[in-house]
Amino acid sequence: MSIDEGTAARVAKLARIQVDPAQLPALAQDFNTILGFIEQLNEVDVEGVEPMVSVTPMRLKRRKDGVTDGNMQDKVLSNAPDAREGFFAVPKVVE
């Protein structure tokens, strides 16, 4: 499997990372090197093997479905690049 520049551009788009078109050939090359390394996995017989979900067999703990904290709007917004009137501010999303 070989990744071309078009695929590299599509992956960058999916990952929401802007990539300068001039960088795409090098990026595609990196992907191919890494995926070439990963291809070794095809040698393994995985017939009938379950994909791992949790590395330690454990049952997730349950707790009461209740509010455990809150009322900290200032703290929640304190690191926001742009917070106004108690909200996160972003560019217009809907026309």
Next chain:
Amino acid sequence: MNDLPKMKIAEARDALRKGDVTSLELTEACLAAIDGAGALNAFVHHTPDLARAQAKAADARLQGREEAPALCGIPLGIKDLFCTRGVASQAASNILKGFTPEYESTVSQQLFDAGAVMLGKLNMDEFAMGSSNETSCYGNAVNPWRRGNDETALTPGGSSGGSAAAVAADLCLGATGTDTGGSIRQPAAFTGITGIKPTYGRCSRWGIVAFASSLDQAGPMTKDVRDAAIMLQAMCGHDPRDSTSADLPVPDFEAMLTGDIRGKTIGIPREYRMDGMPGEIEALWSEGRRMLEDAGAQIADISLPHTKYALPAYYVIAPAEASSNLARYDGVRYGHRAKLSQGDGITEMYEKTRAEGFGDEVKRRVMIGTYVLSAGFYDAYYNRARKVRTLIKRDFEEVFAQGVDAILTPATPSSAFALGESHDDPVQMYLNDVFTVTVNLAGLPGIAVPAGTDKHGLPLGLQLIGRPWEEGDLLNTAYALEQAAGFVAKPAKWW
């Protein structure tokens, strides 16, 4: 005063309890050592005021009290991956520039509750992705060790490179690290210190910036095995805020250090004998085998047949989880937001913010993760890798079922390499984790212990892998190995 930072945690604990030294004296000595070690670039956020306040509080709590917690008054460094309240916590990334958490990670909180003092935040690879500390937004940390009189700057390893450099150079008594594929054990081996990654679930991940959630574990990096036992004890324990944290009692690890390993079975896995492995590593490994045998352990040659596939499986699973975890860095809630042009919408904001904020290695891994999770490739890559992970874990379960107590391997395929040495090929850098990554995939505890030096006088480490939840037994085997190896070398001060 200048010798105080050279103390081990156990020594300092005893001296503090007796009143022979105060935490403030110890802390001032460490702060002075840090000020004089800018060339190592280990500490990247300094918190002297906080450290002095914590030291004074610890001294008030100590007052010659024998029952004070072991870490009361002990100055530590904290990896930048841990969120610390009111103190910059950037995961060495520009995308978290200016981020000061409103909360404290569970592990650092537990350390502070025990009376530990934080000297500052430690350098690391960006989002813990790297094996040389060179992907850090602060520039790389530098290994205090050099090849004899050769002044070539060497890597302290990664991702916990700042932690390793700081402990090896005696800037602090111990440091926290995190380990996703070897990020505690490889830098520990490169700097001649001890580092343990406990069983997955031992330490809470709450408040630690996530890289690959099914693999990440915190652990201590210390000057010897006893200190690792003491510090790990304080870091472990159940936390309801991490659903994968184990609700199991934490034994007294230090009390388990008897050095008696008679009758234990140590496995030597044949698959860890890699093609092209340097003779020195091979010799060290044989030496370690002999030392454990002399200490009364039985040695068993074992097979872990899927070892070869651990790294490729890791480089599917870890990037896949990272691509999901790092989706949160979108320029909305915290950290960096790109300056937008006229007419830019929210998608441009995401794309520009992430392009500016993430470094190259992080971008590469996020995109690989995106690719292996994308429609049409999910089964071929991600699901296949998770099946291989099942097989890797099964390999370990089978040898443990045969009665093996611990497994001895080299910690790294080489000694510390020069900074700037292996950049062209990302896969070449990934090979650093070849001996450590299996342990994360199987969720097991693993410890790196310094055991010898190479021809340039650089430290080399051996790794011991234990049964799940049996860190106490593992630490004891490591203690026996440490005593037999007698590694006491220190880097000559040049910084």
